[in-house]
Amino acid sequence: xxxxxxxxxxxxxxxxMALFPVRQDAILLAVILAFAWVILPLTASxxxxxxxxxxILIYSLAAMGLNILTGYAGxxxxxxxxxMGVGAYACYKLVTIMPWMxxxxxxxxxxxxxxxxGVAFGIPSxxxxxxxxxxxxxxxxxxxxxxxxxxxxxxxxxxxxxxxxPTLEMFGVTVAGPTASSHVQYYVVLGIVTLMTILCINLTxxxxxxxxxxxxxxxxxxxxxxxxxxKSKLTAFAISSYIVGVAGALFVFMWRGxxxxxxxxxxxxxxxxxIAIIGGLGSVLGNYLGAILIVGLPVILNTLPETFGLPIxxxxxxxxxxxxxxALIVFFLIIEPHGLARLWALxxxxxxxxxxxx
Amino acid sequence: xxxxxxxxxxxxxxxxxxxxxxxGLYAPNMAYRTGPFAALGIPLMNGQADYMTMLNExxxxxxxxxxxFSECETGYSTEKGVECYEKTKGTAIVTQPWSTGITLQVxxxxxxxxxPILAPGYGFSPMSEGGTFQWAYNPPVSYWDxxxxxxxxxxxxxxxxxxxxxxxxxxxxHPFGKEPLPLLEKMAEEHGFELVPVPVGLKxxxxxxxxxxxxxxxxxxxxxxxxxxxxxxxxxxxxxxTRYPMDQFYGVWWAGHDxxxxxVGEEGKGxxxxxxxxxxxxxxxxxxIKKHVIDTGKTQTTEDQLNSVFYQRGLVMSMMLAEAIxxxxxxxxxxxxxxxxxxxxxxxxxxxxxxxxELGMSGMVPPFSTSCSNHTGHSGAWIxxxxxxxxxxxxxxxQADQSVIKPLAEAKAAEYAEANAPWPVxxxxx
Numbered sequence: 074x075x076x077x078x079x080x081x082x083x084x085x086x087x088x089x090m091a092l093f094p095v096r097q098d099a100i101l102l103a104v105i106l107a108f109a110w111v112i113l114p115l116t117a118s119x120x121x122x123x124x125x126x127x128x129i130l131i132y133s134l135a136a137m138g139l140n141i142l143t144g145y146a147g148x149x150x151x152x153x154x155x156x157m158g159v160g161a162y163a164c165y166k167l168v169t170i171m172p173w174m175x176x177x178x179x180x181x182x183x184x185x186x187x188x189x190x191g192v193a194f195g196i197p198s199x200x201x202x203x204x205x206x207x208x209x210x211x212x213x214x215x216x217x218x219x220x221x222x223x224x225x226x227x228x229x230x231x232x233x234x235x236x237x238x239p240t241l242e243m244f245g246v247t248v249a250g251p252t253a254s255s256h257v258q259y260y261v262v263l264g265i266v267t268l269m270t271i272l273c274i275n276l277t278x279x280x281x282x283x284x285x286x287x288x289x290x291x292x293x294x295x296x297x298x299x300x301x302x303x304k305s306k307l308t309a310f311a312i313s314s315y316i317v318g319v320a321g322a323l324f325v326f327m328w329r330g331x332x333x334x335x336x337x338x339x340x341x342x343x344x345x346x347x348i349a350i351i352g353g354l355g356s357v358l359g360n361y362l363g364a365i366l367i368v369g370l371p372v373i374l375n376t377l378p379e380t381f382g383l384p385i386x387x388x389x390x391x392x393x394x395x396x397x398x399x400a401l402i403v404f405f406l407i408i409e410p411h412g413l414a415r416l417w418a419l420x421x422x423x424x425x426x427x428x429x430x431x
Numbered sequence: 432x433x434x435x436x437x438x439x440x441x442x443x444x445x446x447x448x449x450x451x452x453x454x455g456l457y458a459p460n461m462a463y464r465t466g467p468f469a470a471l472g473i474p475l476m477n478g479q480a481d482y483m484t485m486l487n488e489x490x491x492x493x494x495x496x497x498x499x500f501s502e503c504e505t506g507y508s509t510e511k512g513v514e515c516y517e518k519t520k521g522t523a524i525v526t527q528p529w530s531t532g533i534t535l536q537v538x539x540x541x542x543x544x545x546x547p548i549l550a551p552g553y554g555f556s557p558m559s560e561g562g563t564f565q566w567a568y569n570p571p572v573s574y575w576d577x578x579x580x581x582x583x584x585x586x587x588x589x590x591x592x593x594x595x596x597x598x599x600x601x602x603x604x605h606p607f608g609k610e611p612l613p614l615l616e617k618m619a620e621e622h623g624f625e626l627v628p629v630p631v632g633l634k635x636x637x638x639x640x641x642x643x644x645x646x647x648x649x650x651x652x653x654x655x656x657x658x659x660x661x662x663x664x665x666x667x668x669x670x671x672x673t674r675y676p677m678d679q680f681y682g683v684w685w686a687g688h689d690x691x692x693x694x695v696g697e698e699g700k701g702x703x704x705x706x707x708x709x710x711x712x713x714x715x716x717x718x719x720i721k722k723h724v725i726d727t728g729k730t731q732t733t734e735d736q737l738n739s740v741f742y743q744r745g746l747v748m749s750m751m752l753a754e755a756i757x758x759x760x761x762x763x764x765x766x767x768x769x770x771x772x773x774x775x776x777x778x779x780x781x782x783x784x785x786x787x788x789e790l791g792m793s794g795m796v797p798p799f800s801t802s803c804s805n806h807t808g809h810s811g812a813w814i815x816x817x818x819x820x821x822x823x824x825x826x827x828x829x830q831a832d833q834s835v836i837k838p839l840a841e842a843k844a845a846e847y848a849e850a851n852a853p854w855p856v857x858x859x860x861x
Contacts, residue, residue: 119517119521120517120518120521124513124518222604222632229850231850232609232610232612232613232843233531233535233606233609233610234604234605234606235532235535235606237535237539237850239850239851239852240851240852240853250539250851251539251540251542251851252543329509329510329536330536330539330540331535331536333532333535333605333606335605335633336509338633338634375514376518386502386731387462387501387502387503388464388502388504390504391464391465391504391506
């Protein structure tokens with residue numbers, strides 16, 4: 074009834090191959106985009122911007138980068154946070170060496186550095202697979218964080234060893250630094266994330282995406298039908314690291330404002346991996362759903378007792394929060410091991426045939 | 432779609448929540464009673480909270496207005512800290528960030544949001560330059576003061592005796608641990624001692640065998656430790672294991688946590704920690720705390736914490752906040768002050784011997800006063816020594832030579848302002 078697809082005929086190949094062959098999907102997306110671009114920015118408080126909207130978008134982007142590599146190309150990586158770090162430090166060096174540079178250009182360019190580093194650490198993937206590759210990417214994680222600590226040039230020889238985001242302007246508007254307004258930062262993040270999402274959806278639907286999926290499903294078979302595995306794996310590493318690097322630059326420049334090397338340590342890698350797994354490997358939508366669950370939900374839960382005036386101490390709330398989120402992760406993985414994106418796909422399927430299931 | 436709706440609803444909720452908070456003066460504390468550093472956090476947070484509860488119970492708050500000393504749990508995570516800052520900044524009169532990481536993060540924002548930061552005994556040493564860091568306060572001493580005082584205690588007051596000595600600096604490889612390095616390097620050059628920095632990575636905190644092997648090989652005359660959390664107890668145990676002479680081992684004030692030393696007991700005898708606070712179990716303040724807070728059960732404090740260094744340091748921290756509120760109330764003539772008024776209060780703190788006696792806190796903290804050009808106060812500190820069962824005072828009040836520290840602080844503050852331009856800087860008259 075809500076999702077009736079009958080009567081929507083496709084009369085050409087183009088219509089059949091369209092991004093949203095079902096009209097309701099397009100409407101739903103339009104509503105979501107209207108929310109993201111217009112309604113939320115108009116209604117959200119400073120707190121919501123800084124703790125919900127901006128971080129969820131940035132984490133989704135990072136998870137999307139990882140999803141290209143792990144979900145589509147099947148190469149397990151534990152070095153996501155380190156590649157984010159490369160993006161963040163590259164962006165910091167770019168804007169401090171060339172202060173006249175447009176910050177958005179700097180952010181997009183910093184991904185290039187991270188892509189380069191990603192490819193370098195992706196080379197072992199040509200010889201090793203699965204858990205062994207995970208260990209190789211873990212080496213990237215340890216090595217790069219060590220480098221962020223020891224290579225003082227990276228943080229401009231600051232005594233504290235941390236990077237601080239300078240105030241950056243673009244067309245007369247402050248976009249980064251303490252005086253930047255949350256609205257501006259939100260729109261910059263949203264713009265970049267939207268752009269990257271369109272890129273990802275189209276990449277994964279095209280030739281490149283298909284070669285990745287073939288590599289993931291069975292690399293020997295893929296090689297036999299003429300896919301160049303080296304090209305397939307290394308492009309996956311490059312594009313994945315590019316997106317992750319951009320996410321890292323956004324993470325520090327549009328949200329945190331300062332970063333110390335250990336921020337890019339394993340816990341962050343795991344967090345992003347969890348977002349990708351719980352959201353659903355091999356999907357774009359899943360990254361958003363996963364980020365809402367893992368990043369957004371704890372923040373919302375934290376505010377609940379206060380909203381309802383329950384006299385619970387903040388430490389207890391924190392303990393409860395960890396338990397509830399943990400239980401939810403287990404719950405979602407039990408009802409749908411393929412992640413939230415698959416859960417949504419099932420719901421949608423049910424809605425399409427509702428109320429007459431066959 | 433559903434999740435987006437939820438998100439929107441939550442957003443609306445938080446807007447409402449923001450308005451519904453705070454009765455009296457809202458002075459939130461970014462506590463960490465969970466996470467890897469909880470063991471050290473709990474006694475400190477308890478001390479802070481108990482002092483405010485005591486004022487609320489005994490005097491009905493400060494200047495007749497109760498203080499809402501709610502906690503916002505961070506688990507020592509920078510991300511949660513920023514969440515707390517955003518949540519509280521609308522109504523709070525002060526930010527107590529409680530970690531160097533969160534301080535670094537929040538410092539630039541306070542200029543814009545105009546909320547004072549109170550970071551007693553931690554944060555960034557150049558914060559003492561009030562002209563540059565108008566909204567940040569780190570009374571009563573900075574890390575650089577602490578490093579200077581430890582060196583001067585090693586020298587026995589005569590810096591020329593340092594010549595040819597070898598001093599190892601065991602520190603956490605983190606902004607906090609690196610903080611005293613610029614000063615120590617400068618002093619090493621000036622007084623001709625050799626400084627051996629021994630960094631301990633965040634991941635290696637609990638396994639320092641490599642570091643202590645290096646210390647054993649280098650045979651330094653002294654070891655200075657800038658550690659926090661699990662790093663301290665691990666270092667003390669390694670020192671005992673490698674038989675490093677304990678009386679040559681110094682720690683920063685965060686490395687003087689009673690349970691860390693109690694774990695080694697007699698073996699730890701002679702270990703020294705510099706401290707700007709001293710437990711005074713017989714003070715009249717402690718009697719009031721017992722009467723109004725502990726006996727009425729309005730606390731999470733346990734009996735064995737009461738006389739520990741960290742618990743009573745928590746009391747001192749809250750005293751500074753309460754005194755700043757008082758000063759601001761007297762200055763503005765109104766009881767319900769805002770963050771801007773409190774900033775004035777912090778800048779004009781005057782903690783004298785008489786004042787401490789009046790508060791029942793004689794000997795708990797050295798007297799100090801702040802001004803525009805001096806946001807730290809530079810009270811000086813004592814050396815505490817572990818006697819096998821507790822910390823005892825082992826020196827007179829030490830002072831850091833500001834003629835050495837001030838130029839360095841000025842240079843670093845200017846550097847910070849330049850790197851973060853445009854950064855508002857004012858000239859100080861006093």
